[in-house]
Structures are given as structure tokens and as C-alpha cells.
Amino acid sequence: MDQSAIDALRNQPIAPQDMWIAGKPVQARDGATFDAISPIDGRPITRVPSGSAADMQAAVASARTAFEGGAWSNMAPAARKRILHRIADLIEQHALELAVLGVRDNGTEIGMAIKAEPGSAAATFRFYAECVDKIMGDVAPTDASVLALIHREAVGVVGAIVPWNFPLMIAAWKIAPALAVGNSVVLKPAEVASLSLLRLVALCHEAGLPDGVLNVVTGPGSVVGAALAESMEVDVLTFTGSGATGRRLLQASAASNLKPCYLELGGKSPNILFDDAPNLDQAIAVSAAAIFRNSGQVCVAGSRVLVQASIYDEVVEKLCQQAAAMRVGDPLDLATQAGAVSSEVQLSQNLAHVEAALAGGARLASGGARILEETGGYYMQPTVFADVTGDMKLAQEEVFGPVLGVMRFEDEAEAVALANQSIYGLAAGVWTGNLGRAHRMVKAIKAGVVHVNTYGGPDITVPLSGHKQSGNGSDKSIYALDKFSKLKTAWIQL
């Protein structure tokens, strides 16, 4: 990837957008639109349809018609597999275009976006393409007078609601396994990051996905997201976002057709540095990246660093050096290490968390302020708070910004207690040279993924599962197929 190719795309005009319903690009029925604002400079870059409940109902109806029609759900698995591979090919061919479009919309630094967005989405479509013709049923070990077959079937219509931080990656985690099993999908992007997903859906149609199998409706979560969740015609809902919205979706399910709701929610992930870490400087550098990349807008961000008392002062000092040296700025510059905060709303929430941490008694050791305001964009210094204790708001609430809380512990037992003192259980990190301790920590920490002597990087082969209030079900891996399929028994008297 070279800078000139990025620069050639950075100011390209973006045409007013269409949603996709029944295989056609359409506007909202009432013609309503909203501005997509770039966090790079706070300016509008295009207009996006602002769908209504009626638009969402039309999308769900189209998904249902496509599913019952069988063009996709009954297509030979080998043919479905070819189309999913073609989608991956097109994502790869358009990788830079997709990445730059997404960065202009949500501000992620391009170096990370190119890998985490088109790179990861293409890998996800390929992974599930390869699953299509390997999903099999079973024969149960019954009495000889009976033949019992266990079929695995598509659920029907899948509703997918995604957030703005990694729109392509997270949407692919939901769309690709749902399509692999033969379902139809209605996708609802976040208002702050619709553009790359609208392009993805266009590419899916170019790849030969039949009409109505993948629909996308843009607009406010409280309108189109709510209509999707309340629909009697949606069979399964899969969601990534905040706990507050997750609760609403469960209520909507209870008030409608009891559809299963799979939730990937937030985290307050502990990243634990023991004094026997094999390479402390490397541990500190990776720990800084684990909270500051994408301006902290990473669900698994290591937002609490727990440090053993004997190395505490050294680690705080070096974390502050890392934070201060981080290149924050234009996300379309390849040298940038942390781009823009995705929206003005998110930036003010981050700054409110800084105020609350100060009021709560945490020590501001580095950063804490908005920067580059003259650009019109939304940028924030990587921020380190030291002397954070378990009861503070900063230790308990997710910021979803570049704000790190550093906490001190004496021994393994205290580290475990502090790590688990959270309503969340998404991710964790442990840095130690002691193999026994590493395994004990993996077992003791309540989280869906525990990294050892690294942080971040698990690929599509492994599940991302929220424990506690970080969610239920799993995105990624072959286990994700369970969400989008149901079992049926044929009990045959011979």
C-alpha cells in the first residue's frame, strides 16, 4: 500500500447513497436522508437514506420472499460456496477503495483499517465459503428398528445490527455465516459508518447473490433498528453494540416473536502485567497499542492495565512515554498510529469520562485533552490515568475511547480479584514467564478470550464470545454457524 494511492482517493466525491431492498438500490420511501459526517474534518461527505419502519418492513418482506423462494436457500452448496468466494475476491479487488471509504466515514487509521476491514472481511467470507459444503447432519445411535436423522437447517431471515468501529469486519462476521447456511439477511449499519457496508452489499450483488437475499436499511437505530428487532418475520437477531441497546433488543424479542437475540456487547478488559513478564518493554508497547489503536474504539481494548507493585512505577512511566509518542492525526496518513474519534458525540463522551476520572480521584499521568481542533475533526490525546482503584467509575464503565486506567496489585490472587471485579467479561491479557501461572490465570479470569504474552490478533478460526454482560453466543469460527441454523429430527420407523 502506498500513500499516493490513498491520496488519490481521499477527496473523491462520494455520490448520494442508496439502500438495498429486494436486490435494488433504493431511496427511503419518504425521501428522507442524513449527512455522513467525516470525523477527519467534521464536514459532510455525502447523503445517506434515512429509512423508516416501513422501509425496514419492506426489506424484511423481501428477505422472507427470497428465503421461501429458494434461489439461495436451496441452491446447491457448491454453487453457494462459489458466490461467497466471489464476494471475497471482489472485497480484495476493492480493498483500498473500501478501506478509504470506511476511514473517511469513521476515522480509523488506514494502516489498521486496511487489515481489519477489507482484509478481515475477505478472510471471513472465504472461511465460511469453505464451510458451506462441510456442514452435515447426523445419524443418531438409535434402536435398530428406527432410523433417526438430525438435519441442520437454515433459520430463515436473520437481522444483523452492527456498530461503527469496524463495520466491514463485524458485519462480515454476521453476514457470511448466516449466508453460508442458506439464510436471507437484513443488515442495519450504524448511522456513523454506513458507507463501506453499502458498497459491500453492492459487491455482493455483483458477485451473483440473488435478489432479496441480502438487504440493507440505513437510518436511526431507534427507528429502523427497532423495527427490525420488533418484526414478527425476523427469525434470529445478531447484534454488536452497547449493552443499553442489547437490553432493548431482548425486550423487543420478548414483545414480538421470541426470536433468539445474540449479543456482542462492550468490555472493560483487564490486561495484567506480572513482574516475571518475559520482555517487559514489549509488554508495555503492546499494551499501549491495545488501548490506543483506533482511538480506543475496539470492543476488546485492554482498557484496564493491572500492574504488579514491584514494577508499577516503571510501567506507568513507560506507558506515558508510549502515549505521548503516539502519532495521532490524519487517519489517511500511513504514518498515523491513531486516527480520529468516530464522531463529535463520542469525543464529548470521552472527555466527560476524563472529567469523571479526575473527580473520582484518579491521577492524570498523560494526555486527557482534545487536539487538532483547528482541523474541524475529532481527535484526542492518548490518555493514561494512574492509581485507579476497582471501585472508580473509570475501572467500571467502558469509555470506548483512548483512555487507559492503570491499577496496582500485589499478588496473583489480587490480580484475579481485580480482573473479575467487572460486569463485563469480553477479553483479557496476561504477561508472565511462568507457564503454570499463565494457565491458572486463563482459568480464573472470566472472559471470552484471554491473551497470554500478547494482546489482540485472534483470527477467524476462534470464537469471540462475551461472558457476563459482554454478551452471549459467539461471532467467528465454526461455532458461529450454530446461531444461524436449527436442528430438525426425522424419526423413521423402519
Ligand code: NAD
Ligand atoms: P449502539 O448500541 O449505540 O449502536 C449499535 C447499533 O445499534 C447501531 O447500528 C445503532 O444504530 C443500533 N441501535 C441503536 N439504538 C437501537 C435501538 N433502539 N434498536 C435497534 N438498534 C439500535 O452502540 P455503538 O455506540 O454504535 O457501538 C459502541 C458499542 O459497541 C460499545 O459499547 C462497544 O463495546 C460495543 N462493541 C462491541 C463489540 C463486540 O464484539 N463485543 C464490537 C464492537 C463494539
